Amino acid sequence: MSTSTDLSGSTALVTGATSGIGRAVAQRLAERGARVVLHGRDEARGEAVVKEIARQGGAARFVAADLSDAEDTLRLASEAGAVDILVNNAGVYELMPTVRTDAAAFDRHIAVNTRAPFLLVGALAPAMARRGHGAIITIGSSAARNTAPIGAAYAASKAGVETLTRYWATEFGGSGVRVNAVSPGPVRTEGISAVFGDGPDALAPLDRVNARGRVGEPEEIADVVAFLAGPESAYVNGAILYADGGEVSTLPG
Ligand SMILES: NC(=O)c1ccc[n+]([C@@H]2O[C@H](COP(=O)([O-])OP(=O)(O)OC[C@H]3O[C@@H](n4cnc5c(N)ncnc54)[C@H](OP(=O)(O)O)[C@@H]3O)[C@@H](O)[C@H]2O)c1
Numbered sequence: 001m002s003t004s005t006d007l008s009g010s011t012a013l014v015t016g017a018t019s020g021i022g023r024a025v026a027q028r029l030a031e032r033g034a035r036v037v038l039h040g041r042d043e044a045r046g047e048a049v050v051k052e053i054a055r056q057g058g059a060a061r062f063v064a065a066d067l068s069d070a071e072d073t074l075r076l077a078s079e080a081g082a083v084d085i086l087v088n089n090a091g092v093y094e095l096m097p098t099v100r101t102d103a104a105a106f107d108r109h110i111a112v113n114t115r116a117p118f119l120l121v122g123a124l125a126p127a128m129a130r131r132g133h134g135a136i137i138t139i140g141s142s143a144a145r146n147t148a149p150i151g152a153a154y155a156a157s158k159a160g161v162e163t164l165t166r167y168w169a170t171e172f173g174g175s176g177v178r179v180n181a182v183s184p185g186p187v188r189t190e191g192i193s194a195v196f197g198d199g200p201d202a203l204a205p206l207d208r209v210n211a212r213g214r215v216g217e218p219e220e221i222a223d224v225v226a227f228l229a230g231p232e233s234a235y236v237n238g239a240i241l242y243a244d245g246g247e248v249s250t251l252p253g
Helices: 020-031 043-055 070-080 103-131 152-173 190-196 218-229
Strands: 011-014 035-040 059-064 085-088 134-139 177-184 240-243
Touching: 011 020, 011 070, 020 035, 020 043, 020 059, 020 085, 020 190, 020 218, 035 043, 035 070, 043 059, 059 070, 070 103, 085 103, 085 218, 103 134, 103 152, 103 177, 134 152, 134 218, 152 177, 152 240, 177 218, 218 240
Parallel strands: 011 035, 011 085, 035 059, 085 134, 134 177, 177 240
Antiparallel strands: none
């Protein structure tokens, strides 16, 4: 475990921390000394991450909420209490062609990926602004700037939240609240394996979409989030930080 404690004394809410990138972010912020409120829907997986963080000497608790539901999202904000760091990570990506994306699937992407961050920022940023400090980091996606024959609804939901990030940076930046996004390319997580398969070569086509020649690891995204949450990024506000290995081509369809 890192000995850095640059986030000690702060509280972080990390959505979607039961899996993949969110779990790595929660672990990294806890290592840096933050008390972490972990969120997801799966109680058992949430409590397992809480235990793992405690085992490593960190402090965490779990709150379950379904972010496709606006009222449940606002309940999460209220149960999280005062937070200094908000990481909007929870997301869905069904990556279907448009003709196989019905209204419910489109709405699900917008509700979880775009509306939930909007509601959480609306509920939590004003108190950060009153205290004069805060960091909000949203996980966007390279899908927002690139193109592919699948996943248009997902891409639109991520383009929306990246645009919201720039607006929030302007809305809250003057009050000491910094708002930034990390925009990854393909990252090895349970979620991406559910789409592309979890065999040894399942993600090989994704290795070729970037100049590094490999998919990212959740910990590599967590390091960027930790940078944006901490004092090293004090003058970074409204940035969409690409963490994609240098994407050079589109996802396979
Ligand atoms: N992996 C990639 O290649 C990649 C690339 C670019 C961007 N991203 C973005 O990074 C974020 C994390 O992706 P990941 O690959 O780590 O995903 P993942 O492994 O599928 O994990 C998704 C997380 O979001 C939570 N979640 C999903 N739907 C939810 C809902 N309706 N209400 C509450 N929580 C919900 C899940 O919680 P439960 O399972 O407990 O319900 C889980 O903790 C997403 O925003 C994704 O779009 C991922």
